[in-house]
Amino acid sequence: MKKKDIIQFGTGNFLRGFSCWMVQQMKDQGFFKGDIFMIQSHGDSVPETYQNQNNQYHVMELGVSKGKEINQISKIDCIKAVINAKNEPERFLKLAENPGLRFVISNTTEAGIFFKQENPNIENVFPVTFPGKLTALLYIRFSFFEGELEKGLIIFPCELIQDNGAELKKIVLKHANSWSLPKTFLDWLDASTLFCNTLVDRIVPGFPKENMDKIRPNLEFEDELLVMTEPYHFWAIEGDEKIKDEFPAEKAGLQVNFVKDLSLYRKRKVRVLNGAHTAMVPMAYLKGLRTVIESIEHQGLGQLISDIIFKEIIPVLGMPEKETEKFALDVIDRFRNPFIRHELLSIALNSISKFKIRVLPSMVEFYQINGFWPPLLCQAMADLLVFYSGMDKEGKKIPLKDDLVVISIFSEAWEADNVYTFLQAVLSQDSLWGEDLSFYASLTDELAEKIDYQSHKSFMKK
Structure with missing residues (x-):
């Protein structure tokens, strides 16, 4: 086997x-x-712990995972x-001169892929x-191996960020x-090196210091670099069978998919995982719940969230049903991670812009297909x-975290005398929703039925 x-x-x-973890598997x-040769992106020196x-x-x-604790x-x-x-x-x-070097993996955060004019004297x-x-690494490699195409990298x-591979190549x-x-370097780069768009998904909370006394006996050595993760993992990579063969993650039973088009997988993640999160927050918070696991374990709300996913989001995704339903079941398992x-308030940050991207498209597509609005997502909206309004149903203040302009729009709208005037003021703001939603009269009616406007106004006046 080639190294x-x-x-x-x-x-x-x-x-x-x-x-x-995947490479180890x-x-x-x-x-x-x-x-793996790890390159430290931040800090002045490598921690001695390594x-x-x-x-x-x-x-x-x-x-x-699949209902069982892992x-x-x-x-x-x-x-x-x-x-x-x-x-x-x-x-x-010097790593560029390694003849066995084949892959580059990066996570320098969304802020890491940007252009800044830098001094062109690479060596000094x-x-x-x-x-x-x-x-610089790629150019040194090109020069050292005299433009040999086989020495390109993946x-x-x-x-x-969307199209991360294409953006990095630019x-x-x-x-x-x-x-x-x-x-000649540009030609070599174009012919030999692949910049793959990818989509990653795994929650990695990090070092579990609160539970180290219980964990320590199960470790092979005292470990200050221990990382805790959820069992779920997913990596979608735009690439052909050749890349799949060179990086045989699927053979190892890992959830790594090599695909021709990443857009559907991004859409699935945004609509199902992120969409369910965003829809859940106001519904759960107004019921007095404060965490995701409390919400999904709640007898009534837990079933409602499941119905939102399986009855109102998945049917309009336009993706293979079996595969998407498996993804959705994994999402619910992840919500249940004890x-x-x-x-909920951490997810609630900038909820309006999140709702516009993650939930509203599912609502509009459902309406276009069925001729009526999805009742559960309408309840979420x-x-x-x-x-x-900044006030829950018990008259307690909600710490809203959003753009001051957005908060101001709602503050003024809640001064309205009736629910229809309120909805007109809010739904007509295309700056909030990307379009004038008051155009949909049936949506206004649906929302008006689900908001006990006068009752809530009385809470706000207390």
Whole structure:
């Protein structure tokens, strides 16, 4: 089996509990041969803990899968070295000369993929940004191997921006042009190196310090790098069968899908997982609930959330039903994870813009297909409008976290004398919804039936 090494930009909890864990799974099952060279994106020096632990640590999966509680620990020993590129630029660039190097994985956060003009003298003034460092690495590799096409790389950016691979390639090319690198390098890059769009999904809370006394006896060594994750994981990568063969995650039983078009998977995640989260928040909060697990375990609300997903969101997605329903069942299991306390108010941040992107499209498409509005999602929207009054149904203040302009619009709208005047003031704001929703008279009627406007106004006056 040919050795295929990986450079990973990022030493944070997410990648250590996601991609490093996946590589370890593939290696342990005999499907992959290769090591990871981790590049520290932040900080002035690599923490001594890595050296003290020989770059090894554990990943602990805690949660619920298919209705069963999961509690398992894996040792990660696939990391060859951890390098601080800022302090060790020569050591970092030396990685470009590794003939077995094949992959680059990154998670430098959404703010990491951006263009900043940097000094073009690669060997003497080292680039600061991630795309700059990557461009320098690729150019050194091109030069060292004299443009050999087989020495190109496959790049999997995990940053949560749309078309992350395509965007990263644009910036790398922009750096190459701004540094006046030769056209032969640009041609080599285009012919040999793949920038794959990807979509990642896993909750990685990090180091479980509260429970370390219980966990410690189950570890092979004292571990200050231990990472806790949920059992669920998903990675969609735009790529062909060749990439799938080179990165054999599916053979190892991992939830990694190589697809031709990522857009449907992004749509599924946004509509089902994020959409259910956003719809849940106002409905649950106004019932006095405060966390996701309380909401999904609530006798009435838990079934309602399930019905929203399976009866009103999935039917209008236009995706394979069996696969989407499996994803939805996984989502509900994730909501039930007793080891992760997910506060509703943390999800409530900027709820209006989230609702516009995550929920409203499902509502409009449902209406266009069926000729009537989805009643449960309409209830979620009605509760959202009540939530943005800043007062719950017991007269207690709700700490709204949104743009001051958005909060101001609702504050003024709640001064209206009746529910129809209120709804006209709110629904007509295309700045909130991306369109004038008052155009849909039937939606206004549906929401008016679900808001006890005068009763809530009386709470607000107390």
